[in-house]
Amino acid sequence: MTDLLVKRRTLIAGGAGLLLAGCDKVAQIPAARKILFSGEDIHYGLQRALQDRGALAPEYRPDQMSPIFRANGTRNPATPSYDAMVANRFADYRLAVDGLVDRPLSLGIAQLAAMPARTQITRHDCVEGWSAIGQWQGPMLGTVLKAAGVRRSARYVVFTCADLYNGEPYYESIDTIDAFHPQTILALKMNGAPLEVAHGAPVRLRVERQLGYKHAKYVMGVKAVASLEGIGKGKGGYWEDNVDYDWYAGI
């Protein structure tokens, strides 16, 4: 955790593209940086104001891919309904896209696979202190949200998952800036093959500018909302609700 935090601070402090004219000048003065970025409790708003949210996460060459990509958290939801989906190879799987959208969608794997796909080789960083480089492929989340006619009133996108973790539904959320980031995809494939159950079959989120726990596996629902209030315990994700992890886990 410490290493990652230090790395995050360094990245933030060195981050390219400081957006706000007034703010960036202040942030370039070393003493001001020290004040702005010291302390463990960097405010999301501050991070958001000073980072270039559109910047891409590094992408890697095929020969840099990790020979082993471990699975973490839930490795198999193993509920009766998930087992049934596995049994017929996700032919009955439907992704629900709803909330603040003009056209709620219910998309099967074939429909998702027919959308233009993005392929990216990225590094996954887990807060527990491991990383792995893998290749991910699937439609951009932005494409799916546009197909559903997401409304301007939407501020967040919530992902519901097929698994329970410690008996509670795993879920995650991101804001609409990350939802429309080009590297934010609904991955159907990993390393060239359909996702394995351990890695979130049949659909998992990749949100490459954030830490591993944000990358929801076993995604069943994508809901556009104006507020995270009333969802789970209100903090935007399983770990945020239960272990106080940051909602914005920028790397």
Ligand SMILES: Nc1nc2c(c(=O)[nH]1)N[C@H]1C(S)=C(S)[C@@H](COP(=O)(O)O)O[C@H]1N2
């Ligand atoms: N639905 C669901 N998504 C999840 C988790 C989980 O337990 N359930 N674990 C998270 C964590 S902490 C990490 S590091 C990654 C692990 O992804 P992997 O199993 O493909 O390595 O998934 C994330 N997404």
Ligand SMILES: [Mo]
């Ligand atoms: Mo993780």
